[in-house]
Structure formats: C-alpha cells, structure tokens
Amino acid sequence: MKIKEFIGLLNGWLGKFHQEEGLLYGDEKQIIKGITVCWMVTKKVIEFSVKKRNNLIISHEDIFFPPDYVFSAKRKGIVSSERISLLKKHKISVIRIHYLADRYCVLDDFAIVLSLGKPVVKRGPHRVYEIKEITLQKFASNVKRHLNLEKVRITGSPGWKVKRIGGLWGGLGLSINAVFIDEILRYNVDTVIAGEVDEYTMRALKDMNIGIVEVGHEISEETGLKHFTRDLQEKIKTIPVSYCSNDIPYTTF
Ligand SMILES: [Fe+2]
Ligand SMILES: [Fe+2]
Incomplete structure (x- = not known):
C-alpha cells in the first residue's frame, strides 16, 4: 500500500486531517513496509523503526523543534534539521495524527485507565469527573497505582480535597x-x-486552591495511542504495526 492510499484509509476511518496533521515528511508514493506509532519522533523511535524496517512513522506530536506553532520558525531549527536528516538517510516518512487520535480515543482512554468513571461534563476537549471525596495525597497515590508510576508531581497541599x-x-x-x-x-x-504543566499554570491554580496531579505528557496520552495502534493493526492486517515508547526524559535526585 502506498502512503497516499493509506492516508485515504485514515481519513475514511478517523475523519479529515486538521491543519497540524498529515504527511509532515516523506513521499506519498512510497510503499509502506511497516508502521511505527509513537507519541513523538525522537532518535529512539527512528532507531526502533530502522531495526523493525518500518518506513512509516505515525506520530502524535510534531516532529519539528521549534514546533509548528512557533510560526516564525517554521520547520527550521537545529533539532528539526537533525531529525529530518535521519529520516532522509533511512527513507522514513512521517504522518502526524493529533486531533483525530485525541478525538478517537486518547482523551477518554486516560480516564478509563484512571478509573474516573463517566464524565459529568464532556465538551470538546474538556472533561470533568466526580469521585467520592478524598485527599490530594490519596488521589495522587491512586493515579500512581493505576499508571504504574513511581512518582507524580503535585501542586497544592496533600490535604486538599479532591471531588471534582x-x-x-x-x-x-x-x-x-x-x-x-x-x-x-x-x-x-x-x-x-x-x-x-508549567510554572505559570502551577501558580495560577495554586492561587485558586486547585490541586494539580501531573503525570507526564507522553504518559497521559500513551494508553490511547496504544489503543489506536491495536485498532490500526486490525484495519490493515497485511502491514506490521508496532508501538514505540520514549523513556521518561528526566531523572529526579
Ligand atoms: Fe499532546
Ligand atoms: Fe493529544
């Protein structure tokens, strides 16, 4: 299957691409041998794809840094050039699926893995859940348990109440x-x-006495992206599809 044909399949299944989505790098006429799905195209993901002989990467996030939303730097930049030269060397194309994956499953799957129940508000990307009141500390430990994490970062006091x-x-x-x-x-x-979250958000929410439990950008979207990978493999049985995680990029001391 050529990439052009595959894009038709994706659009028929998930809907039309938004402005940030689509073929970010590569050639529509390329024949797909294997697909890597990932959260972000890092060197690790490119090396994984080379080993697996996957010549198409589907990435949730942008491959460029500075990212496309920094409009003045469109597709230029040291990191962008480095990534592009690796993709070029290994003849790998990249399709970004962002909004469509969020809408398909990423947002709701995260709540499922956290056992938050059905949302009491569901509007666009906004979701609100209600649980039996517990403390922020207890809520954070539940989140760690559900996601198998050693640590999460919280903003606010451990004793703050969590209900909504x-x-x-x-x-x-x-x-x-x-x-x-x-x-x-x-x-x-x-x-x-x-x-x-960044410090702007932390300080804003702390002023409002609203607690934050922060798990990691990739971690919060990965349950859904793995779900998407499984469903994609179901759709195209003849091409191997695999998921590649990035490691947590930092350590704490
Ligand atoms: Fe994201
Ligand atoms: Fe997302």
Whole structure:
C-alpha cells in the first residue's frame, strides 16, 4: 500500500486531517513496509523503526523543534534539521495524527485507565469527573497505582480535597493552552489531572486552591495511542504495526 492510499484509509476511518496533521515528511508514493506509532519522533523511535524496517512513522506530536506553532520558525531549527536528516538517510516518512487520535480515543482512554468513571461534563476537549471525596495525597497515590508510576508531581497541599476533577490531558495544562485551562476552571473543579504543566499554570491554580496531579505528557496520552495502534493493526492486517515508547526524559535526585 502506498502512503497516499493509506492516508485515504485514515481519513475514511478517523475523519479529515486538521491543519497540524498529515504527511509532515516523506513521499506519498512510497510503499509502506511497516508502521511505527509513537507519541513523538525522537532518535529512539527512528532507531526502533530502522531495526523493525518500518518506513512509516505515525506520530502524535510534531516532529519539528521549534514546533509548528512557533510560526516564525517554521520547520527550521537545529533539532528539526537533525531529525529530518535521519529520516532522509533511512527513507522514513512521517504522518502526524493529533486531533483525530485525541478525538478517537486518547482523551477518554486516560480516564478509563484512571478509573474516573463517566464524565459529568464532556465538551470538546474538556472533561470533568466526580469521585467520592478524598485527599490530594490519596488521589495522587491512586493515579500512581493505576499508571504504574513511581512518582507524580503535585501542586497544592496533600490535604486538599479532591471531588471534582478536570482533565488537562497531554499539553493542555501548559500556559500556551491557558484558554483551555481557563475554560476548565469554569466547571468548578477542585483538582486537575494533567499531562504536563508549567510554572505559570502551577501558580495560577495554586492561587485558586486547585490541586494539580501531573503525570507526564507522553504518559497521559500513551494508553490511547496504544489503543489506536491495536485498532490500526486490525484495519490493515497485511502491514506490521508496532508501538514505540520514549523513556521518561528526566531523572529526579
Ligand atoms: Fe493529544
Ligand atoms: Fe499532546
């Protein structure tokens, strides 16, 4: 199957690409031998794909750094050039599936793995969940257990109450997405669960006495991306599809 044909299949299945999605690098006429699905195209993912002989990568996030939302730096930059030269060397194409994957399963799968139950609010990317009241510390330990994590970062006091939780999956907790954060606050949440937040968000929410449990951007989207990988393999039985995780990029001392 050629990439062009595969894109037709994706659009028929998931819907039309949004502006940030589609073939970010490569050639539509390339015949697909194998597919790697990942959260972000790092060197690790490229090396994995070379080993597996997968010549198409589907990435949830942008392959460029500075990313495409920094419009002035469009596709230029030291890291972008490095990644592109590796893809070129190994003749690997990259399709980005972002909004469509979020809508398909990424947002809801995260709540399922956390056992948050059905959302009491579900509007666009916004989700609010209600649970029996517990402390922030207890909630954070539950999150760690569900995700098999040694640590999560919390903002707020361990004793703060958690009853109404807003979801800021992925990068929605970053201040570049402050509009989404502002919107979730309108639903009277006492806590948010986030992929990643920056200090702007931490300080803003702390001033409102709203606790944050932060698990990691990739971790918050990975359950859904693995689900997407399984469903994609079901759809195209003749091409091998595998998922490649990135490691947590930092250590704490
Ligand atoms: Fe996402
Ligand atoms: Fe994301």
